[in-house]
Amino acid sequence: MKKKDALVGYYFNNNLMHSIKGDKSLRESVYNRERAFNVVDENIDELARVWLYLLLETGAYRLVIGLNNTEVRLSSVFDPLNTEVHLAEDLLSPEYIDFHFNKIALKEKSQLIKRIYKLLEQDDSFEILSPQWQQSLLERNQKMGQLTNINDLRFILENIPKLRHLEGYYLRTITINLFNSTVSMSFNCDGTQIMSHKNFREFIEQYI
Template sequence: MNFQNKKNALVGYGFDENLMRSLKGDPSLKESVYNRERTQSIVDDNIDELMDVVLSLLLFTGIFRIVIGLNNGEIKTSSVFDPFNVEIHLAEDLLVKEYVSSHFGMIDLDEKEALIKRYYQMLENDPAFNYLSDEWQKTAHQRNKNMKRLADEEELRYIVEHIPALRNLDGYYLRSAVINLFNSTISMSFNCDGTQIMSHKKFREFIEEYV
């Protein structure tokens, strides 16, 4: 495979600080959006407290990816301590301090970043790495060598603090959000069935335009 000429994934192997992409959903859902009022959920009733927990998980625990289901209260997490697993939690459970302390291992952002780099170094030295093409191996070595910081803490705080505002947009509202530290992206699905995918860096621009 020629890596120089191939089409890249929208969010995938590399890091794109300028990523900002809108994906259209089912047109019939967009047309009927004003006829479908939002039902108050347990997330809505506790959104500020829950967002504090989400931020804490991203900054101070092993969580590097979190999916926030604002409609149904389903919270999916991926941790550096169990990287191939996806845990599913109820929003109401995350509001209980004892639950959080017993389910999430503590680690600061810098050490979490260092651990991810070590995982990739282990992979590069594993015999299975040779299953990849020479071009892929070369690209992987270069990506891992130049791997950037997981996330800017100020950008991350800004994102989490503004999720409630996106839940309360006039007519449109946020249904779910995926925050990923590894490639510094956020993906947001709205009630019109559209999806917005962007880098953490571009999120502020999005908020300033639409909120």
């Protein structure tokens, strides 16, 4: 029996584009709910530049940005199994940024991730994996290239304000992952769009 692939798994998929419908009651009540604005909305352009800086020039490789609750969850190559939680308004402070986020170039961050996975391959625990998983991870790690296309990443961050300012169905949460070059967006209708960085431009051109 052919095994079904995960929507986002250990492999890379530049053609990823998938829509998930959420709670029908939330979808149908979108226009009956009054929208509330917060500190993220008031500073969305500046915050988008900060988030881009974190991904391009610090150890951050994944951001989960809560635009409604102002929570920003971050994963860093310097502490890869941990998830940091920051408030969006704190990220507006240069002193806060300098203290919490160590700088590293995107190219070196990519190489560090490769070295981390190389260590895993050499660890005894790697033998616990099934032969299929071992082979799949070895092949993926060998082919692992640049974390993301910088122009694609810039385009994603530049369009967060537009997606947040939409009338009706607006952006509620966005997850940007450099490692597998995916972006996942949840909207106030409870629907989710998951796609590769490469396909984000097509999504914007089609729906915005």
